[in-house]
Amino acid sequence: MPFRKNHKNNSNIHTTLYDQHVVIVPPPPPRFTITEWYLNNRQRYRACDDQQALADKVLAESDRVREQTDEETKLNKREVDHHLGQKIQDIEFMKGEIDKQRKEVVKEMDNLTLYADRINDAVRCIDECYNICKKCIIMREVRLGIDLCHDDVERELLKERDVIEGAKALLTRDLQQSNEQLRRLRMTVYFMDRDLEDKCNVLKIDEHNLGLREDSLNLSMYHGFCPLDPASITAEEWEQFSKTSIENGAKEINSARLLRSYVDTIINQAMMDLKNQYHVVNDAFRRRIEETKECKSKMEIQHAEVVRQVNEITRSLTRLQKSMAEKEGFMALAHTRLGNRAQRPGMELCRDLVETNLVKEVTELRYNVSRLQQMMAEGQASMRYLLKTQIQLEEDINIKTNTLKIDEVDCMTLRQSMNYQNY
Template sequence: MDLKRERQALVSVPPPTHHSTLSEWYLNNRHCYRAAQDQQQIADRVIAKSNQLCDLISEVTKLNKAEVDSTLKERIKDTEYLKKENEIQKEECCKEEAALLIYKGRIMGALESLKEQVLKICKKCIILREGRLGTDLVHDDVERELLKEVETIEGALSLLGRTLEEANEQIRLLRSTKYFLDQDNDKKANTLQIDKHCTNIQETILNLSMYHKATPLDAGNVTKEEWEHFSKKFIKRAAQEVNNARPLRSYIDTLLKQVTEDLWKQFNVTNEAFRRRIAETRDAKLKLENEHHETLRQANEMLRTITRLEKAIAEKEGFMALAHTRLEHRAKRCATELTRDEVETRLVTEVHALRDNVSALQEMLSEAQASLRYLLTTQIQLEEEINIKAHTLKIDEVDCMTLRESMDYHSY
């Protein structure tokens, strides 16, 4: 037990410390002084450089911020300018679209009028004139002009139809351009909102935050030149579409005017052909009526002549019977009294003369009866022709010309 205590006492006693010499003590102090002074000099240089760097960086930061602010304002001005140009071009597109819609309505009105009214009237006139009878069913000037008028109308319909397609396509292009202008304007409005908000943000506000996401802060992948080209492309396209629409409207104006003039011209030519044909038909009908009147008069005169011839033949039969009776009675004379005296000779001559005269009268009666038959046949033929002419006049003058009065070509 005592041994154990001794050992513990030996362990707890510290070893003797090292004592520096006085020279080491002075040397150590000088070293500490020098190290402190060196560090102080270094610190002074660092402080000076830090102050200089801070001032420089502060100035650079302010300059950078000012430059960014100035660039941002310029960017806002550029964006506002292009947005304003977009709006101007959009307004021009809207005006041109509205004007083209009016012109489209004019074309559609012309197409409907020509197709549903005028063309149907012309074709109906052609069909009505197919109802002419006999020799009046001819290929006359009226038919040729009507067919030419139908051809003119169909040509106008074809031309107007193609122009309507062009107008629809131009309207579609204007609407497409407006759509892209609207899209670009919305993007620029959003950009302006963001950029204007950025100009109002200062380094002193409290709700600033550091960006710690993995994606880069500089997300822009479009150069300024590309942006300007992209923005101006729609402006140029809008201006081009507006420039394309204006001559199209002028062309539509000229086309409608020319079509109207051509249709009026052919309309007047066809009406003039109708008037000439109606006058010719009326004149022919009048002449036929005069011939019919004269034929009827001749037929009545021929009837009286036939009656007179029949009466004359009947009268001659009495004279013939008288002569025959006298000859018969004188044939009963006796012996030498039965002579061929002057009375006998005169009676025989009278009989021969009566026979010849009756034969001549009968021949004339046959000729008169044949002439009467021909006159009556001619009368019937004339009546048929007069009816045909009256029917033709009804078709041309009443039916067709009445229909054509409703044909109207205006300035659509």
């Protein structure tokens, strides 16, 4: 190869010389002394020894650095593996704590949902009882006459309506609070689920990283510009975040338990108040029904007595009319005798004992007839008053019968379906 190159160069020189017709004389070779030759050789030997010594040092240092880096690499890997194992344990511990707290939150959600259903059942029961109470108030407005009064039953019914409205408003507010607490519990479960999902993914990543070795397949080198450690959250912040999630769950559980205890108290107190008022109203109804029955019974007795007296007066008036008719005959007889004796002649037309007795008889008959007429008028007036009283009593009895039908049959039968329970 050098020969070919020199041959090519010689061809170019000859060509150039032939073209220019110029002869170039090469310079003479350099000349060195023997001393320079020895010095050059000793310099070469010394340089070779120095380079060999330096190479020995580099080889020794290379072995030392190689062994040191190998040891540091293995130590770093063991340390990273150790920290990965600890991190996996921390994640599993936090995951277990959050999962346990989540189960408690879900359990409390179920309990609070049951309490919300209890409140709904209680509100439905109160609505039914409220409708019955309103129906009783409306039906009692159909009472007639004097029975349409503001009695104890009406006062207690109105009070019962107010008690029911107050209990319903209180339970409705408790239901709203329960729904709000359920929403907060669901929100807590949602964030816990997200945290658990993130921890499960991180656990898979770290377990996969822990299982990787330097000779594992699918290893790759990153040549990008973005940093491989973009994490901006410290380990303390991570741990505090998990603890905050657990504390929020515990806080919501305590709030839900306090609310359930409050709901228990409110339901029991409300149902107790409603039951007490229910019994008070029923007692008022029973007293009123007994009073009405007693009054109706007395009126029926009085009505029977009035009817008897009307019959007696009717018979008495008949006897008075008969007696008056009989008196008319005696009056006509006395008048006829006096008329006949008025025709006596002369001195025979004297006021003798017969005349005196006839005049006395006529006077007494007139007085007796006037007395009979007076008694007849009084009897007829008394009969009119008795008949009016009879009609009034019959109206009052009908009113009491209507009141008894409303109170005893309609209202009390309807109120039997009012069933207050401690839901």
